[in-house]
Amino acid sequence: MPVRVETFARIEEAARALAATRSARFLGGGTIVMRSVNEGDQSFDTIVRATDPAFRAIRSSGDGFVLGAGVTMAMIASNRDLAFLHPVARAVGGPAVRTMATIGGNLFADAPYGDFAAALLALGARIDIAGSGGAGTTIDDLLRDRARFGQSLVASVSIPRPRDPDAFRFLKVSRVKPKGVSVMSIAAHLPQSGGRIQGARIAYGAMGPAPLRATAVERALEGRPLDAAAIERAAAVATEGIDPPTDAIASGWYRREVAAVHLKRMLAMQGRA
Ligand SMILES: Cc1cc2nc3c(=O)[nH]c(=O)nc-3n(C[C@H](O)[C@H](O)[C@H](O)COP(=O)(O)OP(=O)(O)OC[C@H]3O[C@@H](n4cnc5c(N)ncnc54)[C@H](O)[C@@H]3O)c2cc1C
Known part of the structure; x- marks a missing residue:
C-alpha cells in the first residue's frame, strides 16, 4: 500500500x-x-x-528547560546545559540511532524502549500538546494511557533543572554493552532538604508496557536520609505492584529477580552513571 x-x-x-x-x-x-x-x-x-524550527529548539526557562519534541538524543548529548541528561541520551541506541531518535518518539516507544521517557517521568516533565492552547498534561497522564493521545502531537516537554546535580540519577541495565536494549532502566529524582529526601520520584523503563513509577520505592525513601537503611527499605519493595514483561531481552521473572540489585546500585552511586 x-x-x-x-x-x-x-x-x-x-x-x-x-x-x-x-x-x-x-x-x-x-x-x-x-x-x-x-x-x-x-x-x-x-x-x-x-519542519518547524521550534520543534527542534532547546530553551532555558526559569528554573528549567523546554525541549522541543523533535530534539534528538544527539542534540541533548551535545548540549552543555543539559549535562545531567547526557547519560540518558547516550544510553539510547548507537550513534546513528541517536542522530535521528527524538524525545517525542521516545515518549511513544513501546517497551523495552523508552529509556529517555523514564528519565522524563522521574523529572516530572510537563507535556505540551500542539493546538491545546497551552493546556498540556503531565507525563504521568500521558504514559498511563498513551492510546488517548494517539492522534495528538507533542510539541515540547518542560523539565525542571535539578537543584543538586546528584539529585538526578540514571542507570540502564543491558546485557550487550554499550548499545544493548534495556533489561530495565531506572531514573531517580531525589531532591533533599535538611539532609532528607523530599519529593522522591523513581521511574522504571522496560518494566511495563510504558515507563512507570515505582511508587512503593518512592514511599520507602520519602522523608529519609539516603543512607544504607533507606536503600535496603527501598530495595525490599523494588517491584511491589509491578508486573514486568517478558520479551526477547529478558523474562518477566528475570526482570523481577534483578530489579532490587540494580536499584540498590543506582541509589548507592555517587554522582551520575
Ligand atoms: C537499532 C535501534 C536501537 C534502539 N535502541 C533504543 C534504546 O536503547 N533505548 C530506547 O529508548 N529506544 C531505542 N530505540 C527505539 C527508538 O530509536 C527511540 O525510542 C527513539 O527515541 C524513537 O524516536 P523517533 O523520533 O525515531 O520515533 P518515530 O519512529 O518517529 O516515532 C515513534 C512513535 O512516536 C510517535 N511520535 C513521534 N514523535 C511524536 C510527537 N512529537 N508527538 C506525538 N507522537 C509522536 C510516532 O507517531 C510513532 O508512533 C532503538 C531503535 C533502533 C532502531
Missing part, C-alpha cells in the same frame, strides 16, 4: 492534519515508524511531518 507523506512548516498545521486523519502517523526521527513502513504495516497510510 502506498504511503502518503504530508510535510508542514508549522507544528499547529501538522497537529491539525494528524488529528483529522485516523490513518495518519506522525514522523519524528522515524527510527520506529520507518521500520513499520518497511515491514508493510497496514495500520496507517499517511505520514505527517513538521
Whole structure:
C-alpha cells in the first residue's frame, strides 16, 4: 500500500492534519515508524511531518528547560546545559540511532524502549500538546494511557533543572554493552532538604508496557536520609505492584529477580552513571 507523506512548516498545521486523519502517523526521527513502513504495516497510510524550527529548539526557562519534541538524543548529548541528561541520551541506541531518535518518539516507544521517557517521568516533565492552547498534561497522564493521545502531537516537554546535580540519577541495565536494549532502566529524582529526601520520584523503563513509577520505592525513601537503611527499605519493595514483561531481552521473572540489585546500585552511586 502506498504511503502518503504530508510535510508542514508549522507544528499547529501538522497537529491539525494528524488529528483529522485516523490513518495518519506522525514522523519524528522515524527510527520506529520507518521500520513499520518497511515491514508493510497496514495500520496507517499517511505520514505527517513538521519542519518547524521550534520543534527542534532547546530553551532555558526559569528554573528549567523546554525541549522541543523533535530534539534528538544527539542534540541533548551535545548540549552543555543539559549535562545531567547526557547519560540518558547516550544510553539510547548507537550513534546513528541517536542522530535521528527524538524525545517525542521516545515518549511513544513501546517497551523495552523508552529509556529517555523514564528519565522524563522521574523529572516530572510537563507535556505540551500542539493546538491545546497551552493546556498540556503531565507525563504521568500521558504514559498511563498513551492510546488517548494517539492522534495528538507533542510539541515540547518542560523539565525542571535539578537543584543538586546528584539529585538526578540514571542507570540502564543491558546485557550487550554499550548499545544493548534495556533489561530495565531506572531514573531517580531525589531532591533533599535538611539532609532528607523530599519529593522522591523513581521511574522504571522496560518494566511495563510504558515507563512507570515505582511508587512503593518512592514511599520507602520519602522523608529519609539516603543512607544504607533507606536503600535496603527501598530495595525490599523494588517491584511491589509491578508486573514486568517478558520479551526477547529478558523474562518477566528475570526482570523481577534483578530489579532490587540494580536499584540498590543506582541509589548507592555517587554522582551520575
Ligand atoms: C537499532 C535501534 C536501537 C534502539 N535502541 C533504543 C534504546 O536503547 N533505548 C530506547 O529508548 N529506544 C531505542 N530505540 C527505539 C527508538 O530509536 C527511540 O525510542 C527513539 O527515541 C524513537 O524516536 P523517533 O523520533 O525515531 O520515533 P518515530 O519512529 O518517529 O516515532 C515513534 C512513535 O512516536 C510517535 N511520535 C513521534 N514523535 C511524536 C510527537 N512529537 N508527538 C506525538 N507522537 C509522536 C510516532 O507517531 C510513532 O508512533 C532503538 C531503535 C533502533 C532502531
